[in-house]
Amino acid sequence: MPSWTSIRTETSAAGSTHDVIRRQYIKRLADYTGRNVIVYYSGWLEKATLQAQGLQGFEVNDSDKNGFMATIHEMDRDKGLDLLLHTPGGNVAATESLVDYLKAMFQNVRVIVPQLAMSAGTMIALSASSIVMGKHSSLGPIDPQIGGVAAHGIVEEFQRAHREVREDPGTIPIWQPIIAKYSPTLIGECEKAISWANEMVKRWLMEGMFSGEDDPGQAADRVISELASHALTLSHDRHISLANAQRLGLNVEELEGDPELQDCVLSVHHSCIQTLAETPAFKIIENQNGIASIMAVNLRPA
Template sequence: MPNWNDVLTEIAAEAQTHGDMAQDLVRRKYLAQLSAHTGRNTIAYYSGWLASNPNNPQLYVNDGDKNAFMTVVHGCEFEKGLDLILHTPGGDIAAAESLVDYLHQLFGSDIRVIVPQLAMSAGTMIACSAASIIMGKQSSLGPIDPQIQNVPAIGVLAELDKAAADIKEDAAKLELWRMIIGKYHPTLVVSCEQAVKWAKEFVESSLKTVMFAGDGDAEEKSKAIVEFLSDFDSTRHHSRHININRCKEIGLKIVQMEDDDTLQDLILTVHHCYIHAMDNGRVAKVVENDRGTAHVRLNVN
């Protein structure tokens, strides 16, 4: 299967006769081949955040994505299940939860998430709602710590815990911590607590009812995974990349794409196609199915 440079060469060759349609033609060809190989409906959900202005809200999981999925699920043979290719920095918890609920209503529990490179934050929450996650050596998930007003909620709560511990140990540190904590709006702390609780409940429920459905120890497995993904001491930072080996260690049901050479080649070829499409910074997000139906959002300067 084509590598990064091969895909670029193929797009350039197609452009000689098809112009601006070349990227679409090449990308859709390989997405259809991936679906034919698995025998499953395949939907790609790609954000262009790696090559775009990060201040664009369209790059992140949001309620507008529901319209995109309503478009691309039309005509799906739902009994064949769904492979969702996910490349996203995350976004709104409510939007992610609503999207997961919608897909489960259509496909039941027969959903696999494929992570060619990165599915972070709310993207990790979506991945944890699947029956299994296909990852490679280059793939990563992230912590599920929600962001409140662009501040990591778990980080805020950890800072408050540290303040309490420091002041208890040395009362002279009260004034220092007063200045630091004074930057927080009174309602921010409560919002952070609720957001963290919400994220944990969402992921734990998804794991228990889908990934570990029928397992006698589903609750214990789910709690352990959620605790790791939401533990500030374990993950250290919102952008922490959690690789395939660590994902296996914490108990997630991971399928290693390298175990099927054809599957791996097809997934990575599709991934290269989408990254090429987004490298110029024009495309904010693409949601596309294996039959060539797409919902595209462009970056606006």
């Protein structure tokens, strides 16, 4: 007969109703594809108020590596990996480290974007062998962020200030308080971050998605010239649709092309979003075996 302690442990491991339902759908997806599945979901949309109040951790960061290590442990890595990605992006260094780790663990990684994979999330998607998107899915520009501001935007603002002051010194009083908010070394940091992100993504595309092209470098440059150009994308928040991703030559599979896969993916997506909206959880990293790293906010009264 199970003891009180063992039953309590079993109950705790089973999780809430949200956990039970979500894990059921993640396993169903893995059973259908015959591949490993990891969901990486951020609740930046569902908990935007808490983010605005200073809650940290919604973005891609170095602590995520621990969640991936836990979920990948004991997987049959020969099955490859389907990574369901829903994120606003985050730190470039953490993104590089995470992608390098996934590439070391799996020879074939497919990224599935049920809704949004922006900024560093797009960079992760571009490192994959292929991307699955629906008509409702979006990628985004890959220009890096410095202190929450697009690096390209900061560089452009400095260049505009330099040009206008040179042409009309009378604009100095206008530009002085604007430029004063930036540190002296910021422009150099922005330029290095832009170059770093571009070189990183180009290498991933050449080694992965475009490795079979006649000229992988040229194919990669075509993608980077558009997704990394602030002048073309205009906003860091711009959404890149399935059709636009295909136009760029990316290896994109249409989710609607496989109705059963679509049903499995959207069931996982909806269950993850409901968890983020209706529980204290604000980030979920979880595999088809129910192994999870879930970050949650303490909502207890002060």
